[in-house]
Amino acid sequence: MAERKVRVRFAPSPTGPLHIGGVRTALYNYLFARQHGGDLVFRIEDTDTTRFVPQAEAYIIEAFNWLGIKFDEGVSFGGNHGPYRQSERRDIYKKYVKQLLDNGKAYIAFDTPEELAKKREEIENFQYDNKTRTMMRNSLTMPQDEVEKLIADGQQYVVRIKIDAGEEVLVDDMIRGEVRVKSDILDDKVLYKSADELPTYHLANIVDDHLMEITHVIRGEEWLPSAPLHVLLYKAFGWEDTMPRFAHLPLLLKPDGKGKLSKRDGDRLGFPVFPLDWKDEQGNVTSTGYREQGYFPEAVINFLALLGWNPGTEQELFTLDELVPLFDISKCSKAGAKFAYEKGIWFNHEYVLKKSAEEIARLWEPEVRAHGVNDSFDRIVKVCEMMKDRISFVKELWPLCSFFFEAPTAYDEKTVKKRWKEDSAQVMTELIGVLEGIDDFSLENQEQIVHAWVEQKEYKLGNVMNAWRLTLVGEGKGPGMFDISAFLGKDETIARMKRAIEVLG
Ligand code: GLU
Numbered sequence: 087m088a089e090r091k092v093r094v095r096f097a098p099s100p101t102g103p104l105h106i107g108g109v110r111t112a113l114y115n116y117l118f119a120r121q122h123g124g125d126l127v128f129r130i131e132d133t134d135t136t137r138f139v140p141q142a143e144a145y146i147i148e149a150f151n152w153l154g155i156k157f158d159e160g161v162s163f164g165g166n167h168g169p170y171r172q173s174e175r176r177d178i179y180k181k182y183v184k185q186l187l188d189n190g191k192a193y194i195a196f197d198t199p200e201e202l203a204k205k206r207e208e209i210e211n212f213q214y215d216n217k218t219r220t221m222m223r224n225s226l227t228m229p230q231d232e233v234e235k236l237i238a239d240g241q242q243y244v245v246r247i248k249i250d251a252g253e254e255v256l257v258d259d260m261i262r263g264e265v266r267v268k269s270d271i272l273d274d275k276v277l278y279k280s281a282d283e284l285p286t287y288h289l290a291n292i293v294d295d296h297l298m299e300i301t302h303v304i305r306g307e308e309w310l311p312s313a314p315l316h317v318l319l320y321k322a323f324g325w326e327d328t329m330p331r332f333a334h335l336p337l338l339l340k341p342d343g344k345g346k347l348s349k350r351d352g353d354r355l356g357f358p359v360f361p362l363d364w365k366d367e368q369g370n371v372t373s374t375g376y377r378e379q380g381y382f383p384e385a386v387i388n389f390l391a392l393l394g395w396n397p398g399t400e401q402e403l404f405t406l407d408e409l410v411p412l413f414d415i416s417k418c419s420k421a422g423a424k425f426a427y428e429k430g431i432w433f434n435h436e437y438v439l440k441k442s443a444e445e446i447a448r449l450w451e452p453e454v455r456a457h458g459v460n461d462s463f464d465r466i467v468k469v470c471e472m473m474k475d476r477i478s479f480v481k482e483l484w485p486l487c488s489f490f491f492e493a494p495t496a497y498d499e500k501t502v503k504k505r506w507k508e509d510s511a512q513v514m515t516e517l518i519g520v521l522e523g524i525d526d527f528s529l530e531n532q533e534q535i536v537h538a539w540v541e542q543k544e545y546k547l548g549n550v551m552n553a554w555r556l557t558l559v560g561e562g563k564g565p566g567m568f569d570i571s572a573f574l575g576k577d578e579t580i581a582r583m584k585r586a587i588e589v590l591g
Contacts, residue, residue, distance in 0.1 A: 092118070100143045101139055127160045196224065249269050254266055255314040260416050338393060340424070341428075361375050382441075398417070451466055496560060505556050511591055527572065
């Protein structure tokens with residue numbers, strides 16, 4: 087068989103916001119496609135009309151756009167294997183359902199929900215399968231003319247796959263190796279429902295993977311139980327030669343490792359479980375997103391890439407492009423990956439460090455302006471130069487740095503108690519005199535002159551600096567004192583000191 091071009095797909099069901107685990111699945115598909123020079127397809131699996139949520143598709147597209155994960159074809163991206171929305175492929179599926187019926191690989195079943203419920207009551211662990219199908223109302227147990235009559239009369243029915251006992255089903259999984267399952271235990275899953283004339287997930291998924299020439303199916307572990315059925319469907323259609331290889335990715339676990347990560351864990355522990363904010367119909371945010379919480383897309387990518395895979399070295403920081411050649415699907419772990427969200431914060435901090443002060447300033451400027459600050463952009467950059475390495479998120483800057491732009495209006499009580507000594511007012515008044523005499527108000531020059539004065543007066547440097555900081559900042563935080571005074575300039579520095587002396591006495 088000729089080597090086929092690698093083609094993978096990300097195929098979400100638009101039932102709500104995309105879970106962060108889905109983002110990781112898409113990322114691994116992306117990396118796999120890129121490293122093999124293949125294609126990544128974006129397919130929308132919307133055959134379950136009861137769970138369809140209209141805004142979900144646009145949300146998913148926006149999320150990947152933000153993250154920089156690019157698709158080669160699919161919904162909103164074009165391509166020649168479309169349409170890529172399953173709801174637009176109804177006629178295609180009908181043809182394939184007919185093929186399975188004609189070949190005896192599937193059959194029609196009329197059992198109503200009530201009849202099925204009754205059977206479940208009668209028989210413990212009932213499932214519709216090779217042992218029980220003979221007791222049910224289907225085209226295997228009923229005469230053909232009766233079946234035809236019921237259909238002609240408009241009776242609703244489903245089409246089920248006919249899985250015969252005694253077969254060993256082999257799932258070739260790139261992470262888990264060869265997974266073998268006995269066909270005896272599988273049930274005759276519904277493939278199609280006459281009621282809405284739509285296939286179920288299983289049939290649509292396989293038909294589309296085949297028609298879209300998918301070579302590798304990389305998806306979450308929750309789909310592993312469906313894989314034997316999918317293998318059997320490929321066989322039922324006679325498509326064994328183009329059966330994709332599978333990779334079922336490890337689950338994302340709660341931070342403590344006990345159970346599957348859920349939205350509730352995020353709410354409880356205060357971290358997002360979705361890439362973007364999700365809003366309800368009234369426009370209220372019901373789930374917070376990584377973007378709105380101030381994460382950089384590069385940090386989210388880097389964090390997710392290492393949840394379930396690692397390069398086998400100490401290196402932790404990777405760009406998306408750097409990950410492409412390194413990623414190895416066969417080295418993904420089988421065991422679930424703990425969602426260590428604090429590591430995500432650490433990654434964001436690392437990306438703050440990587441970015442220039444100017445880049446950070448550009449991100450921060452709108453907030454600074456919203457506080458009515460008119461300082462030049464260069465001054466905002468200067469503050470970022472001094473302070474950015476202390477933060478993990480840009481939103482931490484304003485509470486940390488507002489004093490550069492706004493004089494304190496109050497003085498922190500605790501700091502006053504500790505740092506404002508009996509002689510502080512007098513020492514600060516003297517210092518004002520010293521500062522007034524400095525023409526070159528550069529950091530270095532101030533430092534030299536002020537230190538000389540402190541030495542000459544035999545003051546304690548720490549006491550002077552602490553009191554001075556209180557006058558300029560209003561509390562005990564901030565970078566070096568001369569960084570602050572040089573930034574504020576002579577007039578503003580002295581004005582703030584005078585005000586503090588007045589207030590604190
Ligand atoms: N529509 C399925 C989902 O929502 C796709 C599963 C698969 O990739 O086969 O995850």
